[in-house]
Structure formats: C-alpha cells, structure tokens
Amino acid sequence: MNIFKWTIIAYSLICLLSLSCISGNEKECHYTYDQLMKDSIPLNVTALSDTVIEVRDKVKDSSFSTGLYLFDGKKNLRFYGFFPNNDEFKYSEEYDEKGRLIKSEGNPLVEYRLFKGKKDSVVFSVFLFSLNKKYEGIELTSNMNDTIRPKYLFKSDFYSNVKCFAFALSNQRNFDSLIFYAHGSVTNLCTGLNSDFNDTTYFKGGYKISGNVSN
Numbered sequence: 001m002n003i004f005k006w007t008i009i010a011y012s013l014i015c016l017l018s019l020s021c022i023s024g025n026e027k028e029c030h031y032t033y034d035q036l037m038k039d040s041i042p043l044n045v046t047a048l049s050d051t052v053i054e055v056r057d058k059v060k061d062s063s064f065s066t067g068l069y070l071f072d073g074k075k076n077l078r079f080y081g082f083f084p085n086n087d088e089f090k091y092s093e094e095y096d097e098k099g100r101l102i103k104s105e106g107n108p109l110v111e112y113r114l115f116k117g118k119k120d121s122v123v124f125s126v127f128l129f130s131l132n133k134k135y136e137g138i139e140l141t142s143n144m145n146d147t148i149r150p151k152y153l154f155k156s157d158f159y160s161n162v163k164c165f166a167f168a169l170s171n172q173r174n175f176d177s178l179i180f181y182a183h184g185s186v187t188n189l190c191t192g193l194n195s196d197f198n199d200t201t202y203f204k205g206g207y208k209i210s211g212n213v214s215n
Contacts, residue, residue, distance in 0.1 A: 027190065027191075028098040028099050028100070029098070029099040029100060029101075029132065029190035029191075030076050030077070030098070030099035031076070031077040031095075031099060031131060031132070032071070032075050032076055032077065033053055033055070033071045033075035033076075033077075034075060036055060036069060036077075036160060036161075039160045039161070041057055041058075041156075041157075041158070041159060041160040042057070042058035042060075043055050043056065043057060043058055043160065044056045044057075044058050048070075050073065051072060051073035052070055052071070052072065052073070053070070053071040053075065054068065054069070054070055055068070055069040055070075055071070056068050056069075057158070057159050057160055059158055059159065060158070065082075065083065065084045065085070065111060065158075066082075066083055066159075067080065067081070067082050067083075067129075067159050067160055067161065067162065068080070068081045068082075068083060068089075072097070074097075076095075076097065076099060077095055077099065078094065078095050078096075078097075079092070079093070079094050079095070080092060080093045080129070080131065080161075081093075082106075082110040082111070082129060082159075082162075084110070084111060089105075089106060090106050090107065090110045090111070091104070091105070091106035091107055091108055091110050091129055092104065092105050092106060093129075093131075099190075100190070100191075101132075101188065101190070101191075107197060107198075107199045108128050108129045108133065108186060108197055109126065109127070109128050109182055109197065109199040110127050110128065110129055110159075110162065111126075111127040112124055112125070112126055112127075112180070112201055112203075113125040113127070113158075114175075114209045115209065116209055117168045118168075120170060120171050120172060121168040121169060121170055121171060122168065122169055122170075122171045122175070122209060123166055123167070123168045124166060124167055124168070124169065125164050125165075125166045126140070126150075126164060126165055126166070126182075127156055127158070127159060127162050127163070127164045128153070128162065128163055128164070129161060129162055130153070130161055130162055130163040131161040132188060132189045132190050133186050133187065133188065133189065134186065134187040134189055135153060135163070135184055135185070135186050136184065136185050136186075136187070137183075137184045137185050138150055138165075138182065138183075138184035139182070139183060139184065140180050140181065140182045141180070141181050142178060142179060142180050142181070143177070143178065143179040144173060144178060146169065146180075148167050150165035150167070152165065153165055175203050176203065176204045177204065178202075178203040178204075179200065179201070179202050179203070180199075180200070180201045180203075181198075181199070181200050182197075182198065182199040182200075182201070183196065183197065183198045183199070184196070184197060185197075
C-alpha cells in the first residue's frame with residue numbers, strides 16, 4: 001500500500017480510537033513524541049493536524065527507506081511503520097490511547113544493507129525494530145551453508161528505535177542466488193509476552209553494495 005494512502009488510513013484510525021474505549025487490563029505503556037525527539041537520529045516532523053503529528057527518520061544514503069511515526073494530540077505514539085520504499089511497509093505496529101500494542105503486521109527484521117568490506121568481502125548489516133523489544137536466539141542460515149548467530153545488537157545509526165548487527169562474507173560468490181533464513185524470539189517489554197519471528201530474504205537483483213561499512 002502506498003505510504004501516503006496508509007498515512008491517511010492511520011490518521012483516520014487515530015481519530016476513531018481517540019473516541020472509543022478499548023478494554024483490557026494491560027498496563028499503560030506510552031511512547032511519546034518527546035521521547036523520540038531525544039533520539040540522536042535526524043528526524044523530519046510534520047503536523048498533519050492539531051491532533052496528529054507525523055515523524056519520519058531522515059535517512060542518509062537512502063532513496064526512500066524510513067521509519068514513520070504517527071502521534072496523537074497528547075503526543076502518544078499510535079502508529080509505526082517501516083517503509084523500505086514508497087509502495088508498502090515491511091513492518092507496522094498500531095497502539096491504543098494507553099500505548100498498548102493492538103496490532104502488528106509484517107516482520108520486525110526490517111532491512112538488510114550491504115557494504116564493501118576489507119579483503120574482498122561484503123559486510124551485511126541487519127536491522128530490527130526494537131521499541132519495547134528484547135531479542136534472543138537470533139540465527140541466520142543461508143542456502144550457501146552460512147550460519148550467523150550474533151552475540152550483541154547495537155543501536156542503528158540509520159533509524160530510530162532500531163537495533164542492528166553485522167557480519168562479513170566473501171564476495172567470491174554469486175549474491176544474486178543468495179537466500180537468508182532468519183529466526184529468533186522477541187519479548188514485548190511492556191507485556192512480558194514472548195513470540196517467535198521468521199524471515200526469508202532473497203538478494204536477487206534488489207541489493208546495492210554501498211561503498212563504506214556502516215551500521
């Protein structure tokens with residue numbers, strides 16, 4: 001779905017939920033506009049109305065990829081979406097007026113980025129949406145017999161509320177035929193609930209190798 005159409009839909013959802021009462025005994029778990037503004041990532045802010053603020057990551061070295069936030073009139077987060085392009089989101093979350101997660105769609109492993117490494121290698125950076133999340137047991141395997149188990153996740157320099165890890169592979173292979181399979185577990189730090197995630201990424205024709213290694 002086009003990002004602009006989705007913004008209109010999400011805006012309508014915020015207005016509707018602001019007039020309704022969602023039942024539930026979960027604790028409140030607000031994430032606010034002011035909290036996001038403390039992040040070191042550059043951000044673009046647009047007031048869509050008196051009751052909705054849109055914030056996007058101002059991403060360097062990218063034609064479009066961005067995280068998009070919508071905050072209500074009380075400056076509480078109501079929607080997040082990661083858009084790798086102008087046509088659709090890779091992952092999204094919707095929240096009620098008390099900050100409780102009411103819907104998620106897609107996969108929290110939102111992006112791979114490839115960079116030229118040292119000694120004929122390519123560095124893969126992997127990005128995961130991390131707001132109120134704890135990841136464990138992440139493992140990547142490939143159709144070329146690679147196995148990656150990151151020990152640590154690091155704060156991304158590209159996106160707000162995103163963590164990442166990196167690994168290098170020899171470039172003496174055909175990346176157009178590379179497939180990575182990822183799985184792991186993620187705990188919601190607000191509710192304590194744990195779930196698994198799985199992702200399959202095909203690299204054929206869709207990944208540009210950038211000039212510098214970065215996270």
